[in-house]
Amino acid sequence: MNKIFPQGDANDNAAGAKALPGGEGAQICVTLTNRTGFLCHDRRSCIPASRVCDGIRTCAHGEDEAEAMCRDMPQSLPSFLVAHCGDPSSWIYSDQKCDGANNCGDCSDELSPVTACPPCGPGWWHCPSTVFGYCGCIPRSLCRDLVQHCSDWSDEYSCPGP
Helix, strand or coil, X not given: CCCCCXXXXXXXXXXXXXXXXXXXXCEEEECCCCCEEEECCCCXXXXXXXXXXXXXXXXXXXXXXXXXXXXXXXXXXXXXXXXECCCCCCEEEHHHCCCCECCCCXXXXXXXXXXXXXXXXXXXXXXXXXXXXXXXXXXXXXXXCCCCCECCCHHHHCCCCC
């Protein structure tokens, strides 16, 4: 059972996204934000992995909510949609891996040895986080806000801010 609720971004859809081989019936694609996606049957609409089996028909024909695929999650999902956490009983959607948020609850979706994520991207500050919603990087919007988010206080004293 997925312990983490899907977190999608309304701007993550990508019409005409590049399709990659994979899945039985279901096909993997890459969204415009370079995230794992699910290719709808129209072969043009690529929806974020976390929008599959979320109770909302995102594909025009509703194939992202097909009963056979959503019946026994995560076992019934195509493997490209699933990422496993450090705790073997937990999983997340593959587009939630390396997104800066602590989706697994133990940071295993953001940190090694389970995941090899790139360093903090633009708009993020690297530090030993104290806010458990983040793992090693915090949004720069949290810098210099008079609240400690990094265990070394670098978010208040070193981070240049947003």
